[in-house]
Amino acid sequence: MNDKPSQVSRxxxxxxxLDMLRIRxxxxxxxxxxxxxxxxxxxxLYIGEEAVAAGVIPELEAEDAVVATYREHGHxxxxxxxxxxxxxxxxxxxxxxxxxxxGSMHLFDANTRFCxxxxxxxxGLPLAIGLALADKMxxxxxxxxxxxxxxxxxxxxxxxxxxxxxxxxxPVLFVCENNLYAMGTALARSESVTDIHRKAESYGIxxxxxxxxxxMSVNTAARLALKKIRTEQVPAFLEMRTYRFRAHSMFDPELxxxxxxxxxxxxxxxxxxxxxxxxxxxxxxDEDIAAIEQTAAAEIQAAVAFAxxxxxxxxEDLMKYVYTESENxxxxxxxxxxxxxx
Amino acid sequence: xxxxxREAMRxxxxxxxxxxxRVFLMGEDVxxxxxxxxxxxxxxxxxxxxxxxxxxxxxxxxxGAGIGAALGGMxxxxxxxxxxxxxxxxxxxxxxxxTLRHMSGGQFSVPVVLRMTTGAGRxxxxxxxxxxxxWYAHVPGLRVIAxxxxxxxxxxxxxxxxxxxxxxxxxxxxxxNREGELPxxxxxxxxxRAAVRRTGNHISLICYGGNLVKALEAADELAKSGIExxxxxxxxxxxxxxxxxxxxxxxxxxxxxxxxxxxxxSLAAEIGxxxxxxxxxxxxxxxxxxxxAEVPIPYPSHLEQAALPQVATIVSKxxxxxxxxx
Ligand SMILES: Cc1ncc(C[n+]2csc(CCOP(=O)(O)OP(=O)(O)O)c2C)c(N)n1
Ligand SMILES: [Mg+2]
Numbered sequence: 001m002n003d004k005p006s007q008v009s010r011x012x013x014x015x016x017x018l019d020m021l022r023i024r025x026x027x028x029x030x031x032x033x034x035x036x037x038x039x040x041x042x043x044x045l046y047i048g049e050e051a052v053a054a055g056v057i058p059e060l061e062a063e064d065a066v067v068a069t070y071r072e073h074g075h076x077x078x079x080x081x082x083x084x085x086x087x088x089x090x091x092x093x094x095x096x097x098x099x100x101x102x103g104s105m106h107l108f109d110a111n112t113r114f115c116x117x118x119x120x121x122x123x124g125l126p127l128a129i130g131l132a133l134a135d136k137m138x139x140x141x142x143x144x145x146x147x148x149x150x151x152x153x154x155x156x157x158x159x160x161x162x163x164x165x166x167x168x169x170x171p172v173l174f175v176c177e178n179n180l181y182a183m184g185t186a187l188a189r190s191e192s193v194t195d196i197h198r199k200a201e202s203y204g205i206x207x208x209x210x211x212x213x214x215x216m217s218v219n220t221a222a223r224l225a226l227k228k229i230r231t232e233q234v235p236a237f238l239e240m241r242t243y244r245f246r247a248h249s250m251f252d253p254e255l256x257x258x259x260x261x262x263x264x265x266x267x268x269x270x271x272x273x274x275x276x277x278x279x280x281x282x283x284x285x286d287e288d289i290a291a292i293e294q295t296a297a298a299e300i301q302a303a304v305a306f307a308x309x310x311x312x313x314x315x316e317d318l319m320k321y322v323y324t325e326s327e328n329x330x331x332x333x334x335x336x337x338x339x340x341x342x
Numbered sequence: 343x344x345x346x347x348r349e350a351m352r353x354x355x356x357x358x359x360x361x362x363x364r365v366f367l368m369g370e371d372v373x374x375x376x377x378x379x380x381x382x383x384x385x386x387x388x389x390x391x392x393x394x395x396x397x398x399x400x401x402x403x404x405x406g407a408g409i410g411a412a413l414g415g416m417x418x419x420x421x422x423x424x425x426x427x428x429x430x431x432x433x434x435x436x437x438x439x440x441t442l443r444h445m446s447g448g449q450f451s452v453p454v455v456l457r458m459t460t461g462a463g464r465x466x467x468x469x470x471x472x473x474x475x476x477w478y479a480h481v482p483g484l485r486v487i488a489x490x491x492x493x494x495x496x497x498x499x500x501x502x503x504x505x506x507x508x509x510x511x512x513x514x515x516x517x518x519n520r521e522g523e524l525p526x527x528x529x530x531x532x533x534x535r536a537a538v539r540r541t542g543n544h545i546s547l548i549c550y551g552g553n554l555v556k557a558l559e560a561a562d563e564l565a566k567s568g569i570e571x572x573x574x575x576x577x578x579x580x581x582x583x584x585x586x587x588x589x590x591x592x593x594x595x596x597x598x599x600x601x602x603x604x605x606x607x608s609l610a611a612e613i614g615x616x617x618x619x620x621x622x623x624x625x626x627x628x629x630x631x632x633x634x635a636e637v638p639i640p641y642p643s644h645l646e647q648a649a650l651p652q653v654a655t656i657v658s659k660x661x662x663x664x665x666x667x668x
Contacts (some may be wrong), residue, residue, distance in 0.1 A: 041641060043464035092465075092642030103467045119469045120427065121399050154398030155430070182399055184375025190398035215361030256374040315648045322637050337628040337662060 001176045008216060012276045017060070017267060018292045020050040020271045023074035025296045026065055026083060030073070030104075031305065032160075034250050039090045042119075043104050044071040048213075048245035051270035052177055055218025056238075057144065064171075065113040065131050065144040067124040070105035071177075072117050075147060079112045083303040093310030100313055101321060121182070122155035124148060125174075129161050132170035145173045150239075151182025154190055155198065157287070165235040166203045173225055174200065174237040177212065179190045179244045184256035188191050201236035212240030213268040243268070343526060346497045348518040351381050351457075354499040355419060357529060359389050362417055364370035365503065367405055368395040369421030371455075378423045379459055379518050389572055405456065408509070409439045412454035418502050422458040425592055426472050426511065438574040439508040442485030455499065460516040461552045461602055461651055462487075468638035471646070473552070473602040475512050476609040478581040483541045487533050488512040490554035492522040494577060497531030512579075514552025514602075533578050536586040542570030545660050546590040549600040550576040557600050560656035565639050569664060579609060587613065588621050595626040600651050605633040627663045632656050 003302045007017075016196040027047050033039045049071075057066065057078035076086050077205060081097050089096025090104045091200035098108045098117070115131065118124040135142045152158050153176065165172045176196050180187050187194050190329035200207035210221040217242060243265040247254050278284045291301070347355070358365045367382060367389075373396040376383035380429050386394040397404040401422060418611070424427045428435070430464035435456065442450045462471035479486045485507060489495040496609050502509040539554060540561050549557040561571040576582065592596045597617055599610030610631035617629055635649040 009400055040643065042470070100642050101468075101640045101645075103465065106641070119467070120430075123469075138605060145379070151399045154400045156402055157430075158401070176394060183371045185371055185396055185398070186374075189374075189396060255376055274646070307634075311643060312642060315644060318640070318645055318648050319637050337630050340665075 007281070008208050008278070010283045012290065013283050014186075014288060016054055016219075017271065017274060017278070017284075017289070019078060019294060020215065020274070021292055021296045022083070023077055023152070023273060024054065025293075026077065026086070026300055026303070027073060029313040031246070031250075033304070039091070039104060041103050041105070043090075043141065043250050044069065044248065045244070045246040046071050046074040048265065048269065049177055049179060049242045050074055051215040051218050052147075052175065052212050054244055056173075056175055056216045056222040058144070059143060059219065059222045063110070063140070063142045063144065065115055065128075066143065066220070067115050067131070067146040068117060068129055068130040069124060070117065070119040071123075071149070071150055072121070072136050073185070073292045076107040076109070076114055076117075079109070080113045081107065081109045081112060081114060084306040085109070085159050087303040087307040088310045091307040091310060092312070093307055094313045095306065099132045099321070106336040122148065122152035122157040123160035125152065125157050127172075128172050128217055129164050129170060132165070132172045133168060136168070136170055140164070141230065143171045143173055143226060145175060147175045147177060149182060150178040150180070150187055150196055151178075151185070151190070153196055161186070161211070162203045162205060162237075166205050169234050171229045171233060172235045173222070173229055174205075174235065175238045176237070177242055178239055179259065181248070183248045183252070186193055188255070195237040197237060200239075203238045205235050207237035207239070209239045209241060212242030213270050215270055215274055245269075343524050345524055346359045346493070346519055346521050347489075347492055347513075348379065348381050348516045349658060350492050350496040350524060351499065351513065352383070352385070354496050355382065355385065356388070358499060358503055359393060359418070361578070362503070364387065364415065364417040365422060366393040366395060366416065367419045368397055369410060370397055370423050371397060372421050377421070379515065381518070382421070385407045394586055396577070401427050401430035402434055405523060406434040408440065408454045408456070408504070409434060409442075409452050409481060412452045412508075413450055417453055417455075419457060419499070419503070422456060424470065424515075425458045425460040425474050426470050428458055428474070435478070435484070435508070435510075436481055440481050443507065451572045452508045453504045453506050454508050455511045456508065458510065458512060460514045461516060462634070462639045463516050465641055465643055465646060465651060467641040471632065471639035474577055476601075476603045476612070478510050479609055479612075481564055481580075483507065484580060485509045485550070486512065487577060488514070488551035488579055490517075490549075490551050490575045490577070491492045491539075492520075492524050493528045494527050494531050496524055498533050500530045501533045502612045512551060516552045516555075520555075533557065534583065536577055536583040537575045538572060538586065538590065539572040539575045539637065540571065542572040542594065544570050544596065545598040545663060546574055546587075546594045547600060547656065547660070548576065548587060548597060550579060551602075556651060556653050557656060559653045561658065562656045564660055569660065571660060582613065582616065584616055584620065587617065591617055591621050592624045595624055597629055598656065598659050598663060599629070599631040599658055601631065602651060603633060604636050605631070606636060610632050627665070630659050630663050632659050
């Protein structure tokens, strides 16, 4: 793994702290809201992994595209989707970024080219290939960033996609969020070779393993990789070594890992370690930290209020969004039966 | 004995593992995690890693491996977490499992059992709420079954394992937590015949799996106004038990098919067609169906519920068929 850069400007340090805290605190709130049954269905928290989204996504240009998984709240927030729209989506309200139809696992936003929220493991990789292919064919100087968990590496679609990206030299940044578990299956129990970045190398893709708990390392690696993609028109691959502190989803009793392991990883928390480092270097003060917390808390409070005040889509709209709106688009709902002739 | 549907399937798997060395369970998170729906919880401790085999996220590879192991003399139970993910192994199921016997002129058989959860209703949104049973029921070479009662949840696996051909068992997610009283002697049930779960003379409600509960509730509701509905639980979606369906429809002269699949091209459509082919002149009213609205399943509860078959929709459809508009 690359050496850790150690110095960071006050401005950059504060920004990273704020970004990661916004994700963390928002998701802590989500867990609470789940308990209150405001958020339903599946809810997968990113807590512990914030450095990845916070380190990569701010390096993107406005025209770049992002493809993510069902654990994508942080990515959506970093991409600039408002917390209001994210929370409203998790409530299932019309004001949500997917109009309420998608929920937590399916956050979308065309404005920021945030292409979901895919809940089929590895399902996003071929999509990212296609987005990049379209850019290449249309000579658009854009990059597609594709986030996925290490569980996806066992799927055929992962290998097929990496091969295509390399074969066609597509501008894709693959970001594997290796948090060591796919639900309850530890990486070593699912992969014969656990150095995931080496798999990408085997396809001839420039590939690096990165300390995903350190936002600076993540950011440096992302910047280098994006530069390479933009200048050389090739794909690149980053294996982010990270860890999820919470259960896989709200249904997971966590029988497959030791509490001590979780505790050890918590020592590497990307937020507390950065905060400690910046304080030790006397780049930031306790007042700065308090101010950041306050900013995040205020944003969350407003977002919850926004989601609460949002509206349920009328049931009459059920058949919407299946096809482009047109005369031919609507299949009649279960029609009545024929009545007898008089 | 009082138990949940989940426990009934677990008991069936435990029994199969105890009685036949060739049986093993494989799938994503069936071992350490205890099964996505906790169906296999505890089996790893009892039978060990060889026979309760966690797989990577490689649906095509491990289902294909199950097919191969069946070909090689084992009796694999392959758990595909949910029907939604079975789309990644559709090729292995349709192009390999279903065809080997035929393509080999009867030389090879594939005694594999695939189990998968199906159905919507838990606000899991469009990619996690499919009911694609009818896709599999379309394919010659497969047997497709769907337990709807506790007895069937307990007893169908054994028959499936004895079948020399590939069998897919669809378990509706809404059933797992349901409880009921299971007679001690149930370890095997009939899977070839549909079951009449309630008798009646006025209308046949034909359903399967997770929707039996709704159909029975609808029948109770109809009974309050003197309408006696007969409820048919298909149990086997391929092959369909035409005889039981037709006997019922010839008696009641009216039928509604209830199916969580989408309206167009549904299993309900197939059954309706069979009835019109074989019992058209016995009917007193047009056939009808209650299916899922043709929309990917939306996340918000009110929209999801509006899309799915409901007791109230079955009741009003029955009144419509009987000419009693309310
Ligand atoms: C094709 C497919 N198979 C199974 C699942 C069920 N499932 C959802 S998340 C998950 C684990 C994925 O782990 P990983 O890719 O490492 O991502 P993480 O959850 O750790 O972020 C599984 C098995 C699924 N969504 N899609
Ligand atoms: Mg993972």
